[in-house]
Amino acid sequence: MSAHKASSPLLASAGLPRAAGGEPVFAQPWQATAFAMTVRLHDQGLFSWNTWAEALSAELHKPGRKADGSDYYDCWVAALSELLKQLSVASGAELETLTQSWQRAAEATPHGKPIVLENDPLRRG
Incomplete structure (x- = not known):
């Protein structure tokens, strides 16, 4: 991971699955893609860290979450999709x-x- 991406506040996202060294862990390629897209959109100024944290938190705290956290990136994508709609990007x-x-x-x-x-x-x- 580049130094620029490593400094992204998105790496501090609550519940982000991590390896022992602190790097994000992705079980599927689409999860890494969703993460990278979000980092890129944040880096381009589409949304602030606070806006992202609120959107992700709202998804992570919805009823029906899986107890083992295996739906974390589903919540991540849902939060990103909701932000794109709210910001009239899509x-x-x-x-x-x-x-x-x-x-x-x-x-x-x-x-x-x-x-x-x-x-x-x-x-x-």
Whole structure:
């Protein structure tokens, strides 16, 4: 991780799964991607640390969370999606359309191959 990213206040996010050395731990590639996107948007000034902390906290404290914390990055993505809607970066409909496209792409991708949006059979060039 670069020194710039290592200094991001997002690394201090409550409940962030960490390795013994303090680096974030990701069970799936999409979790690392969601983390990196959030860090990048924060670094670009799209939202403040306080705004992010409030959004993530709201998701982490919703009823129905998994006791083992295995849904942490699901909460992370939900918080980011909500912020994008609140900041008018993307509408709920746009996010839903993109989510469905990624799901179709995942279903159409052979096991062991990277999932790319271009694998969505309904995607138009």
